[in-house]
Amino acid sequence: MLELLYWLDLFGVIVFAFSGALMAGRYQLDPFGVAVLSAVTAIGGGTIRDVILQTPVFWVKNPIYLYVILATAALTIIFIRCPKRIPKRFLLVSDAFGLALFAVLGTEKALTLGAAVPVAILLGMVTGVAGGMIRDVLCNVIPMILRQEIYATAAILGGVLFTFLLYLGLPEHIAIIGAILGALALRLAAIYWRVTLPAFEIIDHDESNK
Amino acid sequence: MLELLYWLDLFGVIVFAFSGALMAGRYQLDPFGVAVLSAVTAIGGGTIRDVILQTPVFWVKNPIYLYVILATAALTIIFIRCPKRIPKRFLLVSDAFGLALFAVLGTEKALTLGAAVPVAILLGMVTGVAGGMIRDVLCNVIPMILRQEIYATAAILGGVLFTFLLYLGLPEHIAIIGAILGALALRLAAIYWRVTLPAFEIIDHDESNK
Amino acid sequence: MLELLYWLDLFGVIVFAFSGALMAGRYQLDPFGVAVLSAVTAIGGGTIRDVILQTPVFWVKNPIYLYVILATAALTIIFIRCPKRIPKRFLLVSDAFGLALFAVLGTEKALTLGAAVPVAILLGMVTGVAGGMIRDVLCNVIPMILRQEIYATAAILGGVLFTFLLYLGLPEHIAIIGAILGALALRLAAIYWRVTLPAFEIIDHDESNK
Numbered sequence: 361m362l363e364l365l366y367w368l369d370l371f372g373v374i375v376f377a378f379s380g381a382l383m384a385g386r387y388q389l390d391p392f393g394v395a396v397l398s399a400v401t402a403i404g405g406g407t408i409r410d411v412i413l414q415t416p417v418f419w420v421k422n423p424i425y426l427y428v429i430l431a432t433a434a435l436t437i438i439f440i441r442c443p444k445r446i447p448k449r450f451l452l453v454s455d456a457f458g459l460a461l462f463a464v465l466g467t468e469k470a471l472t473l474g475a476a477v478p479v480a481i482l483l484g485m486v487t488g489v490a491g492g493m494i495r496d497v498l499c500n501v502i503p504m505i506l507r508q509e510i511y512a513t514a515a516i517l518g519g520v521l522f523t524f525l526l527y528l529g530l531p532e533h534i535a536i537i538g539a540i541l542g543a544l545a546l547r548l549a550a551i552y553w554r555v556t557l558p559a560f561e562i563i564d565h566d567e568s569n570k
Numbered sequence: 571m572l573e574l575l576y577w578l579d580l581f582g583v584i585v586f587a588f589s590g591a592l593m594a595g596r597y598q599l600d601p602f603g604v605a606v607l608s609a610v611t612a613i614g615g616g617t618i619r620d621v622i623l624q625t626p627v628f629w630v631k632n633p634i635y636l637y638v639i640l641a642t643a644a645l646t647i648i649f650i651r652c653p654k655r656i657p658k659r660f661l662l663v664s665d666a667f668g669l670a671l672f673a674v675l676g677t678e679k680a681l682t683l684g685a686a687v688p689v690a691i692l693l694g695m696v697t698g699v700a701g702g703m704i705r706d707v708l709c710n711v712i713p714m715i716l717r718q719e720i721y722a723t724a725a726i727l728g729g730v731l732f733t734f735l736l737y738l739g740l741p742e743h744i745a746i747i748g749a750i751l752g753a754l755a756l757r758l759a760a761i762y763w764r765v766t767l768p769a770f771e772i773i774d775h776d777e778s779n780k
Numbered sequence: 781m782l783e784l785l786y787w788l789d790l791f792g793v794i795v796f797a798f799s800g801a802l803m804a805g806r807y808q809l810d811p812f813g814v815a816v817l818s819a820v821t822a823i824g825g826g827t828i829r830d831v832i833l834q835t836p837v838f839w840v841k842n843p844i845y846l847y848v849i850l851a852t853a854a855l856t857i858i859f860i861r862c863p864k865r866i867p868k869r870f871l872l873v874s875d876a877f878g879l880a881l882f883a884v885l886g887t888e889k890a891l892t893l894g895a896a897v898p899v900a901i902l903l904g905m906v907t908g909v910a911g912g913m914i915r916d917v918l919c920n921v922i923p924m925i926l927r928q929e930i931y932a933t934a935a936i937l938g939g940v941l942f943t944f945l946l947y948l949g950l951p952e953h954i955a956i957i958g959a960i961l962g963a964l965a966l967r968l969a970a971i972y973w974r975v976t977l978p979a980f981e982i983i984d985h986d987e988s989n990k
Contacts, residue, residue, distance in 0.1 A: 387926050392933040396909075396925060399902070407832065412617065412627050417832050423896045476633045482609070489606075493708065498913065500922050502710050505606060506597050513602040622827060622837050686843045692819070699816075703918065712920050715816060716807050723812040 364533050365465060368540070369418075370428060372461035377402040377429045379454045380495050381436035382446060387499070391437055397495060398433040399426070402458075404491035409466050409483050413473055452551050455492055455504065459511070460544035463488030463518035464536055471523070481519035488515040510550035518543030574743050575675060578750070579628075580638060582671035587612040587639045589664045590705050591646035592656060597709070601647055607705060608643040609636070612668075614701035619676050619693050623683055662761050665702055665714065669721070670754035673698030673728035674746055681733070691729035698725040720760035728753030784953050785885060788960070789838075790848060792881035797822040797849045799874045800915050801856035802866060807919070811857055817915060818853040819846070822878075824911035829886050829903050833893050872971050875912055875924065879931070880964035883908035883938035884956055891943070901939035908935040930970035938963030 380401030384394040403419050410417040419425040440446060466487025470480035489505055489512060496503040505511045521542045525535035590611030594604040613629050620627040629635040650656060676697025680690035699715055699722060706713040715721045732749035736742065800821030804814040823839050830837040839845040860866060886907025890900035909925055909932065916923040925931045941962045945955035 387922075389926065390930060390933055392936055393925060393931065396905070396932045411621055411831055412630065414624070414626065414834070416834065420832065420895060420899050423898045426898045426902060475630060478633045478636045479630050482636060485606070497707055497917055498923055498926060500710070500920070503708055505603060506599065506708060510600060511603065512606045513600055516602055621831055622840060624834070624836065685840060688843045688846045689840050692846060695816070707917055710920070712807075713918055715813060716809065716918060720810060721813065722816045723810055726812055 364536070365468070368461055368536070369465055370425070372458050372465065373402045373425055373428055374432050375454045376458035376462075376491050377432035378436055379451055379458065379492065381433045382440070382451050382454070383495055383499060385436075385440065385446075391433070394437060395430055395433040397498070398436075399429045400498065401491045401495040402429050402432075404494045405462055405487040405489065406466065406491075408490050409470065409487045412483060412486075413470060413475065415473055449551070452504075452508075453548070456514075456544060456547040456551065458492070459488040459515055459547060460518055460540050461488075462491075463515035463543055464522050464539045467519035467522050467539075468532075468536060471526075477523055481516060481523065484519035484522075485512060485515040488518070508550070510546055514543045514547035514550070517546055574746070575678070578671055578746070579675055580635070582668050582675065583612045583635055583638055584642050585664045586668035586672075586701050587642035588646055589661055589668065589702070591643045592650070592661050592664070593705055593709060595646075595650065595656075601643070604647060605640055605643040607708065608646075609639045610708065611701045611705040612639050612642075614704040615672055615697040615699065616676065616701075618700050619680065619697045622693060622696075623680060623685065625683055659761065662714075662718075663758070666724075666754060666757040666761060669698040669702070669725055669757060670728055670750050671698075672701075673725035673753055674732050674749045677729035677732050677749075678742070678746060681736075687733055691726060691733065694729035694732075695722060695725040698728070718760070720756060724753045724757035724760070727756055784956070785888065788881055788956070789885055790845070792878050792885065793822045793845055793848055794852050795874045796878035796882075796911050797852035798856055799871055799878065799912065801853045802860070802871050802874070803915055803919060805856075805860065805866075811853070814857060815850055815853040817918070818856075819849045820918065821911045821915040822849050822852075824914045825882055825907040825909065826886065826911075828910050829890065829907045832903060832906075833890060833895065835893055869971070872924075872928075873968070876934075876964060876967040876971060878912070879908040879935055879967060880938055880960050881908075882911075883935035883963055884942050884959045887939035887942050887959075888952070888956060891946075897943055901936060901943065904939035904942075905932060905935040908938070928970070930966060934963045934967035934970070937966055 377398040380398040381394050383401070384397040387393075389397070403425060406418055463484045465484075467480045467484030469487075470483040471477070475483065493503045493505060518539050522535050522539035525538050526532065530538070587608040590608040591604050593611070594607040597603075599607070613635060616628055673694045675694075677690045677694030679697075680693040681687070685693065703713045703715060728749050731752045732745050735745035735748050740748070797818040800818040801814050803821070804817040807813075809817070823845060826838055883904045885904075887900045887904030889907075890903040891897070895903065913923045913925060938959050942955050942959035945958050946952065950958070
């Protein structure tokens with residue numbers, strides 16, 4: 361069980377590190393700059409979660425995460441010689457995988473450490489969303505959570521589904537896999553078929569800056 | 571006394587959650603996106619304060635804050651059908667209430683936990699200012715603290731006034747109310763009558779980006 | 781030895797506070813707004829380091845840092861009547877000093893507190909980089925780490941050099957001075973002679989926002 365959590369967590373770190381490195385390809389960054397943007401994206405959310413829970417930060421306890429990020433950034437630089445030709449959807453989809461994984465794993469960790477259910481779901485969402493948010497803010501781009509349909513919603517669905525499946529009495533690894541698939545399906549549906557929720561009304565753009 | 575602090579704190583959370591939801595109305599966000607921007611604005615400052623003080627984060631201990639934010643976001647969405655028609659001053663004034671409340675309550679909490687006076691005043695300011703700052707940074711808008719007159723100043727006045735009134739020997743609840751009113755009055759004066767302090771000179775805009 | 785660390789740390793706080801105040805001169809900020817931007821720049825990185833290490837935050841333990849920042853901001857306002865005439869390089873060079881100092885001192889602190897070497901180097905980089913990053917994000921400017929050559933790289937070099945010199949058996953104060961000079965030399969070389977590393981390829985700007 362712990363094995364499964366660990367591998368899923370590493371996989372989430374890899375996909376987010378990859379999305380950070382892809383984003384870095386839009387700026388003329390040297391390799392260390394790419395590695396930093398990868399790292400911020402991959403461990404930003406989990407760091408905030410652990411700091412808020414006041415539990416030892418996961419990558420301080422276990423530096424293997426840092427090596428995985430370095431390797432991901434290096435492989436991205438080596439194999440993707442021309443980030444320009446990577447379709448934008450690639451970045452969106454790798455971000456969606458990280459979002460779904462981290463939202464569920466973050467909820468799991470918070471529950472394990474004794475947090476109340478709504479707190480755990482919020483911290484799960486933070487784990488899934490914050491790394492990409494910092495990546496976008498540093499790049500001076502409006503974060504996906506404000507631009508994309510069903511972004512926070514998919515992360516929250518992951519946490520809700522996980523606690524619900526646990527509540528139904530399913531074993532934890534089933535609940536984790538089920539919740540990740542649910543959140544991922546919703547987010548991919550939003551990307552591919554433009555599934556949306558009704559939006560809170562918008563004001564026109566001229567006024568929005570003054 | 572604890573009662574009073576608690577209600578003022580909840581009131582601060584409500585006005586900041588409202589200001590976050592209003593800001594969200596400028597983007598085409600689904601309801602969960604609105605709730606997230608509300609939450610970040612309402613609990614961002616207090617979270618940073620508690621993390622720096624290394625005391626349990628207030629909403630992790632007491633999830634009622636999260637329900638209050640959800641309710642505020644929901645009511646804002648339901649009753650404000652057209653955020654476009656809300657005058658901009660509304661956002662500024664609700665932000666001013668949150669700023670004054672949180673600056674004083676944050677100073678009080680830090681002092682209670684044994685922080686030195688200048689540390690407590692700085693953490694009070696952080697409590698009042700940081701939530702709105704994160705809201706503005708996420709929305710890619712220059713934060714109010716850099717655009718608005720007498721913003722940090724009002725927050726600092728709140729903390730200074732509170733410690734000064736305590737030092738004079740006034741009972742704590744009088745000191746709290748007095749300091750909140752003082753900070754609020756200064757900030758509202760800046761909004762309505764454009765009270766200002768002399769500014770550090772400005773350079774012309776062409777140079778500022780290169 | 782502790783003496784030396786302390787003075788270097790204060791010097792780093794002063795140069796970063798100065799760079800924050802200079803940046804504030806580009807906005808029409810009142811004196812307290814200037815002080816806040818100074819403080820965020822000067823103590824942002826070390827605060828994040830201490831929070832992640834879950835050790836008491838340095839300026840909460842020792843408020844002298846806050847007085848030093850206030851004094852630096854006040855002197856900058858008083859003596860630099862016209863921030864417009866300050867050449868841009870001034871800001872870059874003071875930022876470089878802060879970067880080199882904090883990267884090495886941050887690595888030292890993390891190692892002392894028992895962090896693994898790669899964790900310590902990463903936290904050193906965060907100490908050197910994060911304050912300026914928050915300053916730039918608040919001012920809605922792309923952070924230097926994404927715009928400047930050899931920025932993260934110089935910070936990482938500082939941490940690597942420090943652990944390497946320690947590993948060679950040099951006394952700690954020599955290792956600190958040597959590592960600071962190495963990181964500073966690399967960063968200044970990047971500023972003055974445009975030393976660069978090969979960049980990860982860039983995509984054209986039209987696509988980068990959509």
